[in-house]
Amino acid sequence: MTVIANPGKRDRLWRTIVISLPYAWLLLFFLAPFAIVFKISFADPLVAQPPFTPFFDWAADSGDRLLATLDNYRFLLEDKLYWVSYLKSIKIAFVSTLLCLLLGFPMAYAIALTPYPWRNFLLLLVILPFWTSFLLRVYAWMIMLGKQGLINNLLVSSGIVDKPLQLLYTDGAVYLGIVYTYVPFMILPLYATLERLDPDVHEVAADLGAHPLQVFRDITLPLARPGIIAGCLLVFIPALGEYVIPALLGGLDSLMIGRTLYDEFFVNRDWPLASAVAVVLLFILILPIMLFQRMQQEVES
Amino acid sequence: MNTGSGDRTGVAGGACSGTPWRDPKQQPFIEVRSLTKRFGDFTAVNNIDLHIYRGELFTILGGSGCGKSTLLRMLAGFEEPSEGRILIDGLDITDMPPYERPVNMMFQSYAVFPHMTVEQNIAYGLKKEKLPRDTVRQRVKEMLELVQLPELARRKPQQLSGGQQQRVALARALIKRPKVLLLDEPLAALDKKLREQTQFELMNLQDQLGITFVVVTHDQEEAMTLATRIAVMRAGSFVQIGTPSEVYEFPRNLYVADFFGSINIFDATVISWENQDITVELDGTGTRIQTRHPKTLASGSRCQVGIRPEKVLISKKPPEGAGQTVTRGVVQDLAYYGNRSIYRVRSEAGRVIQVSAQNYQRSAELLLEWDDEVFLSWDSSCSVVMTE
Amino acid sequence: MKRPSTFLYTVLSFGFAFLYVPIFVVMVYSFNDSRLATVWGGFSTRWYTALLKNQQILDAALLSLEIAVVSATLATLLGTLAGLALNRMGRYRGRTVFTGMIAAPLVMPEVITGLSLLLLFVSLKELIGWPDSRGANTITIAHITFSMAYVAVIVQSRLAAMDQSLEEAAMDLGGRPFAVARDITLPLIAPAMIAGWLLAFTLSLDDLVIASFTSGAGASTLPMVIFSKVKLGITPEVNALATIIIAIVTVGVLIAGWIVLRQRQHGSNRPEAGAPGD
Numbered sequence: 003m004t005v006i007a008n009p010g011k012r013d014r015l016w017r018t019i020v021i022s023l024p025y026a027w028l029l030l031f032f033l034a035p036f037a038i039v040f041k042i043s044f045a046d047p048l049v050a051q052p053p054f055t056p057f058f059d060w061a062a063d064s065g066d067r068l069l070a071t072l073d074n075y076r077f078l079l080e081d082k083l084y085w086v087s088y089l090k091s092i093k094i095a096f097v098s099t100l101l102c103l104l105l106g107f108p109m110a111y112a113i114a115l116t117p118y119p120w121r122n123f124l125l126l127l128v129i130l131p132f133w134t135s136f137l138l139r140v141y142a143w144m145i146m147l148g149k150q151g152l153i154n155n156l157l158v159s160s161g162i163v164d165k166p167l168q169l170l171y172t173d174g175a176v177y178l179g180i181v182y183t184y185v186p187f188m189i190l191p192l193y194a195t196l197e198r199l200d201p202d203v204h205e206v207a208a209d210l211g212a213h214p215l216q217v218f219r220d221i222t223l224p225l226a227r228p229g230i231i232a233g234c235l236l237v238f239i240p241a242l243g244e245y246v247i248p249a250l251l252g253g254l255d256s257l258m259i260g261r262t263l264y265d266e267f268f269v270n271r272d273w274p275l276a277s278a279v280a281v282v283l284l285f286i287l288i289l290p291i292m293l294f295q296r297m298q299q300e301v302e303s
Numbered sequence: 304m305n306t307g308s309g310d311r312t313g314v315a316g317g318a319c320s321g322t323p324w325r326d327p328k329q330q331p332f333i334e335v336r337s338l339t340k341r342f343g344d345f346t347a348v349n350n351i352d353l354h355i356y357r358g359e360l361f362t363i364l365g366g367s368g369c370g371k372s373t374l375l376r377m378l379a380g381f382e383e384p385s386e387g388r389i390l391i392d393g394l395d396i397t398d399m400p401p402y403e404r405p406v407n408m409m410f411q412s413y414a415v416f417p418h419m420t421v422e423q424n425i426a427y428g429l430k431k432e433k434l435p436r437d438t439v440r441q442r443v444k445e446m447l448e449l450v451q452l453p454e455l456a457r458r459k460p461q462q463l464s465g466g467q468q469q470r471v472a473l474a475r476a477l478i479k480r481p482k483v484l485l486l487d488e489p490l491a492a493l494d495k496k497l498r499e500q501t502q503f504e505l506m507n508l509q510d511q512l513g514i515t516f517v518v519v520t521h522d523q524e525e526a527m528t529l530a531t532r533i534a535v536m537r538a539g540s541f542v543q544i545g546t547p548s549e550v551y552e553f554p555r556n557l558y559v560a561d562f563f564g565s566i567n568i569f570d571a572t573v574i575s576w577e578n579q580d581i582t583v584e585l586d587g588t589g590t591r592i593q594t595r596h597p598k599t600l601a602s603g604s605r606c607q608v609g610i611r612p613e614k615v616l617i618s619k620k621p622p623e624g625a626g627q628t629v630t631r632g633v634v635q636d637l638a639y640y641g642n643r644s645i646y647r648v649r650s651e652a653g654r655v656i657q658v659s660a661q662n663y664q665r666s667a668e669l670l671l672e673w674d675d676e677v678f679l680s681w682d683s684s685c686s687v688v689m690t691e
Numbered sequence: 692m693k694r695p696s697t698f699l700y701t702v703l704s705f706g707f708a709f710l711y712v713p714i715f716v717v718m719v720y721s722f723n724d725s726r727l728a729t730v731w732g733g734f735s736t737r738w739y740t741a742l743l744k745n746q747q748i749l750d751a752a753l754l755s756l757e758i759a760v761v762s763a764t765l766a767t768l769l770g771t772l773a774g775l776a777l778n779r780m781g782r783y784r785g786r787t788v789f790t791g792m793i794a795a796p797l798v799m800p801e802v803i804t805g806l807s808l809l810l811l812f813v814s815l816k817e818l819i820g821w822p823d824s825r826g827a828n829t830i831t832i833a834h835i836t837f838s839m840a841y842v843a844v845i846v847q848s849r850l851a852a853m854d855q856s857l858e859e860a861a862m863d864l865g866g867r868p869f870a871v872a873r874d875i876t877l878p879l880i881a882p883a884m885i886a887g888w889l890l891a892f893t894l895s896l897d898d899l900v901i902a903s904f905t906s907g908a909g910a911s912t913l914p915m916v917i918f919s920k921v922k923l924g925i926t927p928e929v930n931a932l933a934t935i936i937i938a939i940v941t942v943g944v945l946i947a948g949w950i951v952l953r954q955r956q957h958g959s960n961r962p963e964a965g966a967p968g969d
Contacts, residue, residue, distance in 0.1 A: 024772045028836070030811075133889075134936065411856075431864060
């Protein structure tokens with residue numbers, strides 16, 4: 003921690019720039035927007051541009067200037083659609099996170115136990131999908147799962163089923179899509195912790211007579227905990243608000259909250275209601291996001 | 304064929320002639336006034352006063368966490384003092400940023416810029432002074448020669464050994480002709496053989512350039528061989544400041560005595576003190592020892608008496624001569640080191656006394672064996688009285 | 692437990708098959724002559740030809756590239772400053788809020804980021820008349836905002852691994868803070884900045900949701916065009932486009948990997964993984 007004793011004016015300037023430029027940017031374009039979302043979630047929808055009532059009506063007489071309304075939130079409570087969307091999103095995000103963990107843990111473990119230079123190659127294979135288009139990778143599953151897609155073709159031609167199954171536009175397809183696109187986010191933090199495991203620890207434990215499964219339970223798992231938590235948060239939080247995957251792979255009834263919000267905004271053009279949906283979503287996410295930040299700060303120090 | 308090595312007085316005396324710290328008329332070159340540094344609740348440096356004189360090779364010695372690095376970083380300007388002032392050559396530098404101080408530092412990690420060649424590394428400080436290119440080139444060349452690296456000028460740091468990197472770091476810090484060079488654990492990263500060599504080179508260099516060196520180290524041997532004076536630091540304060548022989552032969556307290564090599568300690572009671580002559584009586588045996596002690600001690604007060612193992616003579620026959628402290632014992636343990644042997648002797652009073660003896664006789668047999676009855680004796684004036 | 696068990700490698704192989712089979716299938720079908728994208732009708736490059744003639748896709752691709760280059764560059768600039776502010780500036784007021792604002796965009800659901808930015812732009816227009824229209828400008832701002840957080844994280848992890856006494860040494864030798872940053876810090880974090888730029892570029896090129904929210908009527912980015920096409924079903928031209936993108940990315944990643952490996956052999960710098968979860 004270098005703190006310069008009493009720098010001159012010119013040197014303060016550099017420090018000021020370094021701190022305040024990104025700070026101001028994030029305040030304006032990241033924090034302020036949330037305040038606005040919060041504000042608009044209390045407004046009435048209007049058929050106008052922009053389609054919401056102003057928060058303050060300066061033209062009105064004193065006393066009745068504040069045009070806040072709780073209608074949007076009341077509507078969220080009353081209409082079952084939103085409840086179902088939230089609950090379903092949480093369920094899908096939660097189950098997908100578990101599936102990612104089940105698939106990602108053995109993969110990360112295998113990579114961490116592979117000697118160099120093969121390990122680098124395997125890591126590259128995990129990272130590569132990061133850099134390819136997310137949208138196109140989701141699209142790839144449309145080809146795989148379609149009525150005449152690869153999987154159905156295989157199933158029919160091998161005689162397992164008579165006629166193609168409905169695979170696309172189902173909840174199953176949504177789970178698949180989420181696991182597919184998010185599993186690298188699980189593997190990398192897991193690998194980062196598993197990599198640091200001393201192989202000697204395993205040998206010592208095994209030497210002391212522990213069964214491999216016991217070694218895994220008593221040694222590997224506790225040591226990998228930070229990676230597991232980080233990976234789960236990195237999957238769960240974005241998955242909860244996922245829009246593209248349910249929109250492309252899910253059925254009309256696969257109402258994840260991201261999709262509901264998007265439709266509320268673009269199709270129904272009810273901006274205040276969409277804002278209210280976003281605010282509630284944010285409240286659901288606030289705990290996991292704070293947990294994630296805590297972990298980020300721990301990594302930092 | 305006499306003394307092959309070891310005469311270092313001519314080397315270390317160097318730029319710092321005599322003992323300026325004993326001369327009250329001398330102006331200190333570095334003056335630290337009641338300097339304090341707190342990190343939250345923790346006080347790293349606690350109200351320190353320090354005078355360092357021009358041309359000294361001053362060493363700050365202490366264990367990890369004693370505050371020595373914080374003190375050095377305050378001298379360099381990387382930490383802001385909580386209280387107190389720092390003056391160099393009469394100039395108050397407390398509020399100066401590091402890049403304006405007439406002080407340069409050699410870092411423990413050397414901090415050689417990995418993306419620059421040796422030449423560029425050394426030239427960096429001069430380039431920041433915006434000196435003409437020819438001058439820079441000339442002085443870099445001189446520096447490279449001074450640290451004996453002219454043929455490596457175009458190398459990148461990754462291609463250098465640890466010792467070579469250290470020389471680059473040294474040259475880089477010296478090229479600005481600082482008034483004071485700060486060295487943070489300068490030898491810690493080198494292997495034993497290189498350390499000894501570098502140690503003498505450092506002293507030579509300091510002698511040649513006349514720059515005041517302030518060295519921070521945790522290694523007492525390094526401090527002893529390098530320093531004109533040593534400040535022993537503990538928990539943010541100085542325990543004792545003195546020449547290497549002063550802190551070794553006249554440790555102020557047990558901590559200092561113990562820090563520099565081993566010492567035998569006996570509990571004792573003061574019998575009398577008069578004009579620096581002190582008489583104490585050892586507990587248990589009642590042996591009386593007469594030695595010197597600078598501070599007044601009341602009769603009857605408790606103290607400790609220390610004696611360094613190499614000051615103790617061990618013999619099978621009773622020693623002769625006056626002014627000796629003599630005790631009898633049995634050899635309990637011995638270790639042979641070639642040039643010397645270490646004996647652990649159980650005295651009649653049941654104490655274990657450590658003795659280090661030069662093996663001045665050549666013999667394939669051990670001169671003393673386990674369970675041999677021996678006499679231990681030392682000149683009483685070699686005893687140190689300590690009160691803390 | 693010296694060697695990973697067969698179980699682990701079975702899962703690993705299955706996992707990689709899962710990750711790569713769909714991509715390969717898309718690539719194979721892009722050479723399918725049949726219009727019915729999932730029925731094999733012989734080898735053909737007709738969809739590539741069709742793609743190159745599709746003005747809508749080409750325009751969108753160009754727009755996306757423009758936005759990606761500009762936003763990645765500015766995000767790298769701001770993100771690097773943010774990384775420095777996180778790791779090299781000691782304490783200052785509001786530091787906790789700052790770390791929060793850096794970490795949150797990494798996990799924030801896109802629908803929320805997109806919606807909130809759009810509402811900001813709309814409100815700003817009401818207040819100060821800017822931005823008077825939404826399009827490439829607003830999308831760029833949105834992309835800078837979320838990708839600078841990624842750059843900041845990459846840069847700051849590089850700074851954390853870097854010996855701070857390098858900068859102290861430069862300062863000790865007379866370098867003022869800005870000079871130290873220019874002479875020492877920036878050259879040493881350059882690999883992280885490049886990784887950050889590439890990541891920001893890819894994120895921008897890839898983004899659908901935030902662009903949809905912040906874009907106006909006129910501007911459609913490549914993902915927006917692709918999305919509108921694939922929403923209606925499988926489109927052979929998109930297969931061709933996907934193949935091209937995957938090919939470019941693979942080559943790029945391989946080159947980057949090769950450079951990193953070479954650097955590691957030279958032992959100079961610790962390479963950056965450049966992955967957001969890292």
